[in-house]
Amino acid sequence: MVRPQDRKFVTADPDKCIGCVVCEYACSMVNENTFNPNKSRIRAMRIGPLVNLAVTCRKCEDPACVAACPRDALKQECDSGIIRVDENVCNGCGWCISACQFGAMNLHPDKKIAFTCNSCTDNETKEPQCVKWCPEEALSFVSAETLSQKYRQKAVKNLFQTAEATKPQ
Amino acid sequence: MFSYAGKILHVNLTTGETRTELLSETMAKQYIGGIGLGIRLLMDNSKPGTDPFHPDNPIIYCTGPLSGTMGPTAGNGYAVVSKSPATGGVGEAKAHGFFGPDLKRAGYDAVVITGKAPKLSYLWIDDDKVEIRNGEYLKNATVGDTDNKIRDELGDFYIRVSAIGEAGEKLCRFAAIINDEFRAIGRTGMGAVMGSKNLKAVAVRGTKDVNVANMPGFKEYIKMIHERMKGPATKKYKTLGTPENVLVLNSLSALATRNWTNATFEGANKVSGEYLNEHYVKKIVGCATCGMRCDHICVVPEGPYKGSTSRLEFECLWSLGPLCGVDRLDAVIEAMRITNEYGMDGISIGVVVAFAMDLYEHGIITKEQTDGIDLKFGNAEALIAIIHKIGKREGWLGNILAEGVAKAAELIGGDAYKYACHIKGLELPGYDLRTLKTAALGFSVSFRGACHLRNGAYSPDVKGKVNRFKIEKGRGKMITDESHMYNIIDSLIVCKFSRGTYYDGWKDLTNYYTLATGIPITVEEMTADGDRIENLARLFNIREGKGTRKFDDVPYKIKNFPVPDEGPAKGVCVSDEEMAIGLDDYYASRGWTADGIPTVERLKLLGLGDLAYIAEDAMKTAQANKDAKASAPVATVGGN
Numbered sequence: 143m144v145r146p147q148d149r150k151f152v153t154a155d156p157d158k159c160i161g162c163v164v165c166e167y168a169c170s171m172v173n174e175n176t177f178n179p180n181k182s183r184i185r186a187m188r189i190g191p192l193v194n195l196a197v198t199c200r201k202c203e204d205p206a207c208v209a210a211c212p213r214d215a216l217k218q219e220c221d222s223g224i225i226r227v228d229e230n231v232c233n234g235c236g237w238c239i240s241a242c243q244f245g246a247m248n249l250h251p252d253k254k255i256a257f258t259c260n261s262c263t264d265n266e267t268k269e270p271q272c273v274k275w276c277p278e279e280a281l282s283f284v285s286a287e288t289l290s291q292k293y294r295q296k297a298v299k300n301l302f303q304t305a306e307a308t309k310p311q
Numbered sequence: 312m313f314s315y316a317g318k319i320l321h322v323n324l325t326t327g328e329t330r331t332e333l334l335s336e337t338m339a340k341q342y343i344g345g346i347g348l349g350i351r352l353l354m355d356n357s358k359p360g361t362d363p364f365h366p367d368n369p370i371i372y373c374t375g376p377l378s379g380t381m382g383p384t385a386g387n388g389y390a391v392v393s394k395s396p397a398t399g400g401v402g403e404a405k406a407h408g409f410f411g412p413d414l415k416r417a418g419y420d421a422v423v424i425t426g427k428a429p430k431l432s433y434l435w436i437d438d439d440k441v442e443i444r445n446g447e448y449l450k451n452a453t454v455g456d457t458d459n460k461i462r463d464e465l466g467d468f469y470i471r472v473s474a475i476g477e478a479g480e481k482l483c484r485f486a487a488i489i490n491d492e493f494r495a496i497g498r499t500g501m502g503a504v505m506g507s508k509n510l511k512a513v514a515v516r517g518t519k520d521v522n523v524a525n526m527p528g529f530k531e532y533i534k535m536i537h538e539r540m541k542g543p544a545t546k547k548y549k550t551l552g553t554p555e556n557v558l559v560l561n562s563l564s565a566l567a568t569r570n571w572t573n574a575t576f577e578g579a580n581k582v583s584g585e586y587l588n589e590h591y592v593k594k595i596v597g598c599a600t601c602g603m604r605c606d607h608i609c610v611v612p613e614g615p616y617k618g619s620t621s622r623l624e625f626e627c628l629w630s631l632g633p634l635c636g637v638d639r640l641d642a643v644i645e646a647m648r649i650t651n652e653y654g655m656d657g658i659s660i661g662v663v664v665a666f667a668m669d670l671y672e673h674g675i676i677t678k679e680q681t682d683g684i685d686l687k688f689g690n691a692e693a694l695i696a697i698i699h700k701i702g703k704r705e706g707w708l709g710n711i712l713a714e715g716v717a718k719a720a721e722l723i724g725g726d727a728y729k730y731a732c733h734i735k736g737l738e739l740p741g742y743d744l745r746t747l748k749t750a751a752l753g754f755s756v757s758f759r760g761a762c763h764l765r766n767g768a769y770s771p772d773v774k775g776k777v778n779r780f781k782i783e784k785g786r787g788k789m790i791t792d793e794s795h796m797y798n799i800i801d802s803l804i805v806c807k808f809s810r811g812t813y814y815d816g817w818k819d820l821t822n823y824y825t826l827a828t829g830i831p832i833t834v835e836e837m838t839a840d841g842d843r844i845e846n847l848a849r850l851f852n853i854r855e856g857k858g859t860r861k862f863d864d865v866p867y868k869i870k871n872f873p874v875p876d877e878g879p880a881k882g883v884c885v886s887d888e889e890m891a892i893g894l895d896d897y898y899a900s901r902g903w904t905a906d907g908i909p910t911v912e913r914l915k916l917l918g919l920g921d922l923a924y925i926a927e928d929a930m931k932t933a934q935a936n937k938d939a940k941a942s943a944p945v946a947t948v949g950g951n
Contacts, residue, residue, distance in 0.1 A: 164383075191492065
């Protein structure tokens with residue numbers, strides 16, 4: 143049994159992400175066997191050259207998308223946190239899309255049903271394909287715990303910049 | 312036929328009619344896509360002698376066979392081809408970013424646009440639905456605002472827009488078409504052709520799949536290119552970027568300064584790539600599907616232009632900086648930003664301003680004619696002020712300069728032509744041709760006018776592979792061979808910054824093509840495609856009366872103003888004799904006549920037999936001229 147705080151999700155580092163959408167293409171290549179960003183489970187947003195970020199499902203606890211579904215088509219897998227959509231039940235109403243605060247839920251253009259990140263890990267790297275392909279190493283597959291550690295480390299290092307600089311190399 | 316859409320869209324803006332035709336596999340294999348396909352469609356869809364601004368002149372948007380795939384850099388391009396209002400010959404330019412793949416996903420390899428809309432409009436391509444929509448509310452809007460407003464109006468953030476600014480609407484002959492804020496179809500005035508058609512923008516949303524023939528093979532291939540992109544072949548673009556060239560060229564006395572008055576710039580250190588990166592570069596971003604990154608986004612941190620943000624590459628940094636004698640990067644960044652907003656070619660604008668500064672310094676134009684702007688070399692405020700005037704065609708000078716240096720020199724008259732640095736009507740890019748003579752020859756024969764990217768002829772000079780102060784036999788073949796590669800690169804629409812990652816050159820490119828399209832192609836066949844495209848473009852120029860030997864020349868200043876700077880290059884310039892040796896050698900290597908006309912046999916060999924009549928007609932005219940000349944001395948004696 144994986145604790146909710148140890149569930150891994152894909153996150154983009156705002157300092158590194160450049161909005162190149164390689165992740166979108168990698169996602170559609172692996173999961174849909176075609177090239178089409180509209181069928182990607184991760185979407186990059188470029189709002190001007192300096193404002194870029196790729197966004198996908200963060201495997202929330204008590205996810206709003208699941209709660210919002212009027213047909214109970216969405217279920218969250220216990221260990222992985224992956225949101226599974228029952229293709230026979232979902233009718234593409236889009237309540238889950240408006241419920242997700244991250245805009246990580248999408249409507250599949252052909253199937254007209256909801257779809258989102260399925261953590262498509264392979265045996266080789268144990269990481270989703272978008273993370274593997276990201277040329278900037280901006281994406282990582284992390285748990286909330288490691289993510290908070292990472293930012294905490296960064297914050298503390300920033301605070302002690304001078305001390306770090308004077309440390310013997 | 313995989314990865315091609317297999318369809319060409321025709322739009323007539325006058326009647327509002329649209330229709331599609333199929334793209335045949337033969338056409339695909341012979342012309343690849345991008346500029347190759349575009350120039351063939353231009354040839355077939357236009358009548359000889361059509362004015363570039365006439366509604367009948369088609370403007371053609373093309374994707375490449377790899378557009379819309381995950382191919383790094385190749386997946387994201389598009390090309391625009393038309394008859395150029397700057398040169399009167401082939402006009403073409405490519406841009407990357409995010410627009411190209413959507414056009415492919417919408418289902419088109421090319422869009423041929425003719426006619427003229429009755430009022431300012433934009434074209435909305437939503438997969439199979441094509442609509443000409445009202446664009447009057449976008450009048451004089453900047454490129455960026457146009458993009459935002461159209462996406463707002465249509466209600467989808469992911470719609471891609473390729474638009475012109477005020478300069479294009481006002482038929483500035485070096486107006487650009489721009490997508491994604493700063494990705495430009497820059498050269499040869501394609502934006503002005505859009506303007507002449509009352510076409511403010513093309514907006515596109517493509518939702519269809521793009522499939523390749525061999526997915527596992529293609530995946531392995533792009534993985535390999537991604538790995539190579541992390542290596543030495545792209546290091547320059549990922550670190551200092553192309554502005555690294557400033558100090559390199561300066562050390563070679565090849566950094567054209569103050570409108571080719573000098574070949575070195577005393578302020579080079581203040582406008583170097585090193586200085587730029589240390590003080591202004593905020594982030595380096597990239598285009599869709601690219602495994603490298605090159606867009607150096609510069610932000611001015613303080614001073615009068617505080618907050619001004621723009622992407623900056625070597626060519627535009629040079630044209631707006633050293634060429635105008637300006638050593639302030641904050642002003643260069645601001646100049647670049649407004650050039651993009653008006654939608655103008657960042658190379659031509661700097662050459663145009665430097666030309667005006669040269670005239671001002673020589674007293675050919677006065678302060679009265681500049682509306683009080685002190686247009687001295689090095690005056691950064693004057694640079695910004697005059698760009699605004701050109702972008703709006705404001706005042707006597709602004710209006711004239713919007714015509715480009717060639718036509719402006721004619722309009723100003725007198726000695727002005729001596730300071731107009733262009734080839735075939737297109738302003739020179741950032742290399743001093745007096746000290747880089749392979750480049751002088753290569754640029755002179757480029758079919759779109761002065762251009763460093765039609766055959767890369769600057770490269771052997773800069774890399775020290777040849778004696779750069781000399782034109783000699785052998786340079787012709789060098790230029791010919793490279794031109795085929797560049798034609799293919801621009802037809803596949805692979806980004807030239809990535810060309811170092813194709814370690815096996817032609818073999819890598821043929822492999823790439825076949826994995827994606829499923830069409831088998833050999834290195835010989837693809838090289839022949841490059842040759843065919845070059846000959847086709849030459850034939851178009853000949854058909855339009857711009858393609859023979861006398862048009863293959865370098866500017867007056869390059870031939871008559873020796874380099875004054877101390878150093879190994881002192882006293883150097885290009886002579887007519889050298890140019891003659893070079894041109895003879897180049898034509899011979901192509902199998903063209905001494906007049907620079909492709910022979911009928913050569914054309915038939917390349918599968919261009921249907922267009923051989925153009926060469927035959929030109930040869931007859933050339934012969935008639937020679938006959939007239941032969942009998943001329945008698946007449947002259949009589950006349951005297």
